[in-house]
Amino acid sequence: MGQVKVLVTGAGGFIGHHLVRHLKEQGYWVRGVDVKAPQYEDSAADQYFRFDLRDQQNCHLATLGDIEEVYALAADMGGMGYITANDAKILHDNTLINVNTIEAARRNGVTRYLYASSACVYPEHLQETPDIAPLREEDAYPAQPQDAYGWEKLIAERLCQYYTQDYGLETRIARFHNVFGPLGTWDGGREKAPAAICRKVAYAKLTGDPVVEIWGDGQQTRSFCYIDDCVTGLYKLMRSDYGEPLNLGQDRMVTISELAHLVAEIAGIEIELVHVDGPQGVRGRNSDNTRLREVLGWEPEISLEDGLRRTYAWIEDQLRERLGLETAQVA
Ligand code: NAD
Numbered sequence: 525m526g527q528v529k530v531l532v533t534g535a536g537g538f539i540g541h542h543l544v545r546h547l548k549e550q551g552y553w554v555r556g557v558d559v560k561a562p563q564y565e566d567s568a569a570d571q572y573f574r575f576d577l578r579d580q581q582n583c584h585l586a587t588l589g590d591i592e593e594v595y596a597l598a599a600d601m602g603g604m605g606y607i608t609a610n611d612a613k614i615l616h617d618n619t620l621i622n623v624n625t626i627e628a629a630r631r632n633g634v635t636r637y638l639y640a641s642s643a644c645v646y647p648e649h650l651q652e653t654p655d656i657a658p659l660r661e662e663d664a665y666p667a668q669p670q671d672a673y674g675w676e677k678l679i680a681e682r683l684c685q686y687y688t689q690d691y692g693l694e695t696r697i698a699r700f701h702n703v704f705g706p707l708g709t710w711d712g713g714r715e716k717a718p719a720a721i722c723r724k725v726a727y728a729k730l731t732g733d734p735v736v737e738i739w740g741d742g743q744q745t746r747s748f749c750y751i752d753d754c755v756t757g758l759y760k761l762m763r764s765d766y767g768e769p770l771n772l773g774q775d776r777m778v779t780i781s782e783l784a785h786l787v788a789e790i791a792g793i794e795i796e797l798v799h800v801d802g803p804q805g806v807r808g809r810n811s812d813n814t815r816l817r818e819v820l821g822w823e824p825e826i827s828l829e830d831g832l833r834r835t836y837a838w839i840e841d842q843l844r845e846r847l848g849l850e851t852a853q854v855a
Contacts, residue, residue, distance in 0.1 A: 527553040529590050531634075533577055533625060534597030535567055536560045538708040539640070539700075539754060543595060544569045546755040557586045558598060564707045578620040583628035593636040593762060594629045596622070601673065602714030604739070607644075608803040611672035618673075622680040630693050638696040638762050639684050641769060643809055644674035645699060651806035654745045654779060658812035661699070661769050670806055681769055688767055696761050701773025701811045705751030705831060706838035717780060718748055718787075718832065722839040725787045728795055729840070730847060736788075736795045739802025742781030747774045747810045750831030753824035757816075766819045773811035774824045786829065790836050 530547055534540035535556025545568040547554050556569035559576050575582040577598050587594065600617045601607065607614065622639075629637050646659045647668035669675050677699075684695035704718035711723055724736045749772065757772045778786070781797060788795040813823045844850070 527551065528592050529553045529555065530593040530595065531555045531557065531587060531591045532569070532595045532597060533557050533586065533621075534599060534640070535569055535572065536562045537597065538705075539703055539751065540595070540597045541567060541707060542705070542751050543597070543755045543758060546759060550759065555586070555591065562707075563709070577625055578617055580624045580628070583624040584632070586625070587628045587632040587634055591629075591632065591634055593638070594625070594634050595638045595640075595758065595762070596625050597640045598625070599640070602709070603716035603720065604803040604805045606714045607671055607673045608805075615672040615676050618676045619679065622676070622683060626683060626687055626693075630687060630691055634693070636694045636696065636762060637684065637687070638698065638758065639680055641677045641681050641697050641699045642674065643699055643701045643771070643773065643811065644671070645669050645678045645681065646674075646809070648806060651809050654743050654808040656745070656808035656810065658775055658777075658810040659771070660812040661771060661815055664769065685767070695767055696764070697767075697769040698758055698761055698772040699769055700749070700754065701771065701809070702746050702748045703751055703754045704748055705835050708751070708835075710839045710842060717746070718783065718835060719839060721780075721784050721787050722832070722836045723843060725784065725791050725793070725795060726836065726840040726843045728788075729791045729793045730843060730849060734794060734796045735798050736784055737798050737800045738780055738784060739800060740780070740804040741799055742784070742797060743779050744804050744806075745777045745779050745808040745810065747777050748783070748828055748831070749773045749824050750826040750834075753826050757820065757822070757824065760820045760822060764819060770819060771811045771813060771816055772824075773813070774828065775811045775813045776828060777808070777810040778828065787832055787836055790829070790833050791840070
């Protein structure tokens, strides 16, 4: 028997790039598809296509050739700054990507399809205080996501479930909660809070200016999942027989200010937080991992401190390079 062929869409993005490498390590033949190449290192994929997956014909070509499984990660997305400023584009583009990719997968005989959803599907009214209860999968309904990004994810989840019901395509749905790690976008406007904070703290360290700007009062809470745990969970979920949406995240909630101080401790500097206006998203959010443990017999295990250490080291190196500093120049 030959190698099982899998497709990863969004393979040029943060999670997709790491997932391709993980799947190669598991012995799969991997095709990566994305509008762009990975930004920081070459893809480990056996084959890599630069396709715009909003287009039906491109989705057909992407899923052609005995592809058995699809990890559908392609999406127009970014941190709160990006998401809150691009509702129409996000809903429009991602809906096209989602409907065209799953339909092409079905037509071309794909047997399993995993969709990357998000904690952004959860209703806003359950996330109005920093000390909210962790979100259980069933809390998604009655639906009231905060923005278009959440609605798009919710519709795509339903699409997966109807494809299972009507066509027998096996689908898996992972609801990510703030994934972070090295090789993720760390500047330019699409970066998320952990990467942005690592960059700001690294800048403070390298320039000696202790000021670190935080959007809002810093009391908004989140949980953060390290990338290696995320790809391990994705793979386990694909191998499972569970077709309902499943949280994939850490369940340790911290405030954004705490996150900044953790990073500063790792960097070995004192920082001065300055609170500025900026989009903050919901006030509090955490993952309830009860079902994750039941279904996979596993949950993310890399600590926030450990993950931040690895992420910070990578971002500090990136920034040194950007500023034209030698790695050895600043101890
Ligand atoms: P990312 O932006 O790094 O990766 C997404 C990739 O999709 C990008 O490389 C982008 O070029 C590609 N893409 C966008 N439009 C495309 C198109 N028209 N055709 C082909 N490719 C296109 O984001 P990520 O963090 O790696 O996220 C991967 C998936 O996980 C996304 O679906 C995202 O919504 C979901 N998710 C991520 C997080 C997180 O914390 N990173 C949280 C919740 C959900």
